[in-house]
Amino acid sequence: MxxxxxxxxxxxxxxxxxxxxxxxxxxxxxxxxxxxxxxxxxxPSEVADDILDAVARALRDVNRYPDREFTGLREAFAGYLGHGLNPDQIWAANGSNEVLQHILQAFGGPGRTAMGFAPTYSMYPILTRATGARWIVGEREHDFTLSPESAAAQVREQRPDIVFLCAPNNPTGTPLRLDVVEAVYDATDGIVIVDEAYEEFAPRDEPSAVSLLPDRPRLVVSRTMSKAFAFAGARVGYLAADPALVDALRLVRLPYHLSALTQAAATAALGHAETMLxxxxxxxxxxxxxxxxxxxxxxxxxxxxxxxxxxxxxxxxxxxxxxxxxxxxxxxxxxxxxxxxxxxxxxxxxxxxxxxxxxxxxxx
Missing domain, CATH: 3.90.1150.10 (Aspartate Aminotransferase, domain 1)
Incomplete structure (x- = not known):
């Protein structure tokens, strides 16, 4: 065997x-x-104790399926992000990679394309190809920066269905300011994903792309709890977007994709955001x-x-x-x-x- x-x-x-x-x-x-x-x-130990208590309570009902809409967790994420967001603008999954996969499943797939600006996060092309779409490689300057003019011109030329903007960029750490996001959004009719996995480490006076969401129904801002929240082992990622876009992701998610234990742990951690950060x-x-x-x-x-x-x-x-x-x-x-x-x-x-x-x- x-x-x-x-x-x-x-x-x-x-x-x-x-x-x-x-x-x-x-x-x-x-x-x-x-x-x-x-x-x-x-x-921190006091946070870990609360997370353990929350998971223990969730275990009492683990014989039942979890809340399919993870209502409490979405409320907690909306409160954490601020900017007047409502829970119906929030989505979450098992790590930000699954969040991105859901977007590609809904808006990419065979016959469609996704684009990013290399070097950037290596999972973007892997997720793109695994969901049947074609990956397009855009270019950065020699110092890894990306200007609004260059990014928009490349997007207009390639006409991708999905654009990935890593802000700040992985693996280079390069800042990406909001004028690049605005320029790219205006240059395409497709989905624009701003991946803010490392946003909490940026200067605090620098605005998040979450501030750009009003009146931009094709804009997505994704985040993770793996980095600043020290929650890599829990596998929790999330996004903010227009409610209609969030509805689209329900079409491709697996039933009950977020376990009751994951929901309990993440919600408890968000209740201690100040300590965790x-x-x-x-x-x-x-x-x-x-x-x-x-x-x-x-x-x-x-x-x-x-x-x-x-x-x-x-x-x-x-x-x-x-x-x-x-x-x-x-x-x-x-x-x-x-x-x-x-x-x-x-x-x-x-x-x-x-x-x-x-x-x-x-x-x-």
Whole structure:
């Protein structure tokens, strides 16, 4: 039993999936793991206690299906986002990737296209192709920025059905301001998704794309609890959009897709939003510390509004990655020539990374 008798290529796989590789960052039990942009701070104990209580209460009725409309959670997300949002403008799923998948299932699919501006989040093309749509690669400037004029011109030329704007951008950390969103929205009749997975790490005086939702029924703003809320293991993502667009997502979601335990845990965590977000300032401080130190070591730290830093000037990224790995520090080679990316962790984790990088050898 369990013996492999056929290869993947021997199975009647969809032709458009042949040759594709699944998403997956390296996983290794190293002392310092800073490769997947997790919030490495633990959930505060008082919050964890309330989450445990909420999950325990939900367990009493786990023999019944959960609230299909996750009403309480949608109310909590609307309250957290503000801007006068109502629960009928909120959608949620098991991580923001499933949220994005729902959008692609509803508005993409065979014969349609989705577009993003490379380099950007690697799941966009994977989700696009997996749902049968064609992926179009747009271009950024050499410093990874995206201007309103360039973005709009590329969208008008390609005429995609869906446009992804990662704000701020992953894996580069690059800010994306609202004038880009407005320009792209005006340049297309399709769906425009602004992925704000890292929005809480941006400067607090910078407005969110949520402020643009009124009178823009094709605009979607997606978020996640994985990053600022230290909730990666819970798998909770959400979006804000016009109620009609939210209705469209009901057509493609699986029945009861959010478990009662997930709803209970996420709602309890949102009730402690201020406490959960109290670690953001510390993470931003470590991010800026990383940027300053890698620059002092002779590398190029790109501007970041996220919880990670992309740094360039790495002669041999694979060799540097391996040297750090051998020193017990796991970071990410994101496939950008002469660059590596590191998550801003705790102060101790940041120190461990910076010491390891310095021991590998500076460029100055």
């Amino acid at each position: 369990g013996e492999v008798t056929v290869r993947l290529d021997d199975l009647p796989l969809r032709d458009d999936l042949r040759g594709m590789t699944p998403y997956g960052a390296p996983q290794a039990a190293l002392p310092v793991a800073l490769n997947v942009n997790e919030n490495t701070h633990p959930v 109290s670690m953001v300032d510390e993470i931003v401080a470590q991010r800026d510390r990383i940027s300053a130190t890698v620059s002092a070591l002779g590398y190029t730290a790109h501007e970041s509004w996220t919880n990670f830093v992309l740094f360039g000037g790495v002669d041999d990224p694979a060799a540097t990655w391996k040297a750090l790995y051998d020193r017990g520090v796991l970071i990410r080679d994101v496939g950008i020539a002469h660059h590596l990316r590191v998550t801003a962790g705790t102060a101790d984790e940041t120190t461990a990374f910076l010491d390891a990088l310095a021991s590998v050898g500076s460029r100055s």
